[in-house]
Amino acid sequence: MAYDVVSEEEMEKVREEFYSNFNDFEKRLFYNLDLLIDRVKKFKNIEAGTLDYWTYYDSILTQIRAMFIETPKRKQNHTIQNYLITINQKDLAKEIDVYLDKEIYEGMTFKEAIKVSVDKFIVHFDKVDVEDIVIEQMCRSKFTEPNKENNISNILIEFMKILMRGTMNANFLQCEVRGK
Numbered sequence: 001m002a003y004d005v006v007s008e009e010e011m012e013k014v015r016e017e018f019y020s021n022f023n024d025f026e027k028r029l030f031y032n033l034d035l036l037i038d039r040v041k042k043f044k045n046i047e048a049g050t051l052d053y054w055t056y057y058d059s060i061l062t063q064i065r066a067m068f069i070e071t072p073k074r075k076q077n078h079t080i081q082n083y084l085i086t087i088n089q090k091d092l093a094k095e096i097d098v099y100l101d102k103e104i105y106e107g108m109t110f111k112e113a114i115k116v117s118v119d120k121f122i123v124h125f126d127k128v129d130v131e132d133i134v135i136e137q138m139c140r141s142k143f144t145e146p147n148k149e150n151n152i153s154n155i156l157i158e159f160m161k162i163l164m165r166g167t168m169n170a171n172f173l174q175c176e177v178r179g180k
Contacts, residue, residue, distance in 0.1 A: 029067075029083060033163070036063050040153050048144065057144065058122045060152055065118040068159065069100060069111050080163070095162050104142055104150050113139050 022030065043056040070077045081093035100111040117139040120126045128136075142150045 025078065025083070029080065032063065032067060036060065036067070036156065037160075039063070040156050044153055057140070057152070061114060061118050061139075061143070062122055064155070065114050068096060069114055092162055092165065096159065099158060099162070105138055108135065108138070110150070110155070
């Protein structure tokens, strides 16, 4: 199959057409997914340990927390899983939750690690104990290891694979790209 190279302007037109069929929440959701993907791409090319590197790291983890991880008692909050449930993609929502509940360290799930790291070290100034500090250090180590399963970019790839299956299954992404 041959592919045509398209200009930035053509891609922007496709993006606008893509977004035009969505409601306000869906537009924000996909905009934030695009933003998250762009941040991860940028993060991968920043020198490790610099201020920019840790700034992007914090931003990416915070965005993952906001989009995918919510306290179970707050079922009305807008996570991607709640959105998937509203479009009859409960199996995909469950698949994301199963992924988030995967252990990354003995006794520590991805979801728990992200919540502690983001909630106690990035977005709040909660009281922390030695265990919290260890979890934060483990997150920084685990999520930034190049080419490892729990690297931030690999985690995002897994989420996107699940979401792309959902979008195809739900058939709500009806965007056609035409070659000239």
